[in-house]
Amino acid sequence: MVNKYEVTQVATNQFHFQRPTSEQAQEVAIYVITSPDERPGELIVKTNEDEITVEVDATNNRPYFYIQTEKEGYTVAERTLPVEGMNNFRDMGGYETADGHTVKWGKLYRSDHIHNATENGVSYLNKLGIHTIIDYRSDDEISKYPNKRLTPEPKTVHLDPAAHAAELAAQFQSSKENEDINLITKIIEQQKAGTLVNQADVVLKQYRVFANKDESKRAFAEMLRVVAQPDAPAVVQHCRGGKDRTGFGAMLVLGVLGVRKEDLIADYLLTAKNREERNRVKMEGYKKLTTDQSVLDHLYSFIDTKSEFLEASIDTIIETYGSIENYVTSELKITQEMIDTMKELYLE
Structure with missing residues (x-):
């Protein structure tokens, strides 16, 4: 731009x-x-x-x-929309592609889960013409944090990439009340057993797994097939915080459309700005449960947003397949016809 x-x-x-x-x-x-x-x-x-x-x-x-x-x-x-109760609902429009096109505004959205939207937030979302919701959360997450209902009710597609780190999997399977303490307990257990690895390495591994784990490939392949349907727009894809699973999915969509790597990273990093206050509050809660700084550092890695996280996914794809488009056609079995349809729907 x-x-x-x-x-x-x-x-x-x-x-x-x-x-x-x-x-x-x-x-x-x-x-x-x-x-x-x-x-x-x-x-x-x-x-x-x-x-x-x-x-x-x-x-x-x-x-x-x-x-x-x-x-x-x-x-x-x-870009980041003022949806009351939510902190990371944003439009992926406006990015330029390598061949001179521009992603249309108001067609592709990414967000945190819609569970937290207030009545005013829901009213705002109802005006955006959302036709399709792609929800990457697990069944446990959805049952604990059901999305608020929009009208007219969009089509919702549940696609769980199942690519969480072991600690996060333990958190997601806990009750609402026990999520944080169970996550901390899992980290401390690994720490005592000598199996706790560098916190950044845990997240980096997760981003590489997005690209090559079978469950993840199935989920993101289906996401692209949904997005390529002519009646899909406007589409919002989301997980819980709108960072990791959504970050990878948004990167695939924009990457297939031809958006440059530097803009893919820039779009991802907006999550860091949007979640500053949320992260501060989250860490204050963790500090009430543990004073171990190494555990707190590990916890922060799960809510942090660093360029090298998404770059790990992109570089894994480029090193193996040469381009994001080659990856989705050869590995995710997305047809050229679907890619052409996406470009017709979302580029100008």
């Missing part, structure tokens, strides 16, 4: 536009639109500034913005 505006809602109805500094200032017109396909919409400002904040009423509908320059026009929107 070279020299294109990015937009963030910094306060209610206050939208901040920012782009890399221009070598030569040029005037642009910013229009507010109610759908990504609308052109050009209601003019809200003309400016040659690289940074500007404007007020737009976002009470009833999610706004998109059409930017008209002297040479081109393009659509932008806020």
Whole structure:
């Protein structure tokens, strides 16, 4: 997205536009639109500034913005959406592909589980036109944390990649009340037995497993087949926190569409920013259960977001198959027709 505006809602109805500094200032017109396909919409400002904040009423509908320059026009929107109760619901639109196309806004979403959405959050989600939900959580997770119901009710597809580290598997199988203490107990048991490995290595292994474990391959292959269905959009894929399982799934979708590796990593790392407060609260809870710093460090690795985690998945794929597209066609048995359909559905 070279020299294109990015937009963030910094306060209610206050939208901040920012782009890399221009070598030569040029005037642009910013229009507010109610759908990504609308052109050009209601003019809200003309400016040659690289940074500007404007007020737009976002009470009833999610706004998109059409930017008209002297040479081109393009659509932008806020990426992380203000879904009350959730911290990581975001739009995967706006990324450019290596061959010059752009991922459409409002068609592909990724998120944490919808269990935490408040009544206002559900009302917001109901306006996004979500047709398909892909839920990567295990049966245990779903039974403990059922998603809030959206209307009209989307089609929900449950796909469990079954690629958790042993410690996390123990946590997911626990009751709500015992999740944290059981996770800590598992770590301490491994520590005493001398089998506890470096916490980052545990997560890195999990990301490599996504690419080559049979259960994971079946789940993510089915995800791509669902996403490739013409009636699938808008699609939201999610796990519990929207980081690991969702991170791999989102990378596959954007990678198949042709988004560059650096943008795949950038999209993944937004989870770190979105979950800062959530992680702080989570660690405060862990500290009430253990004062062992090595255990706390291990716990933090499971909620941390580092570029090398997703890079482990991408590099595993590239080293073996040469490209993400080759991986999904040869290993996940996704046909070229499905890939072409995805590009027709989600690129402009």
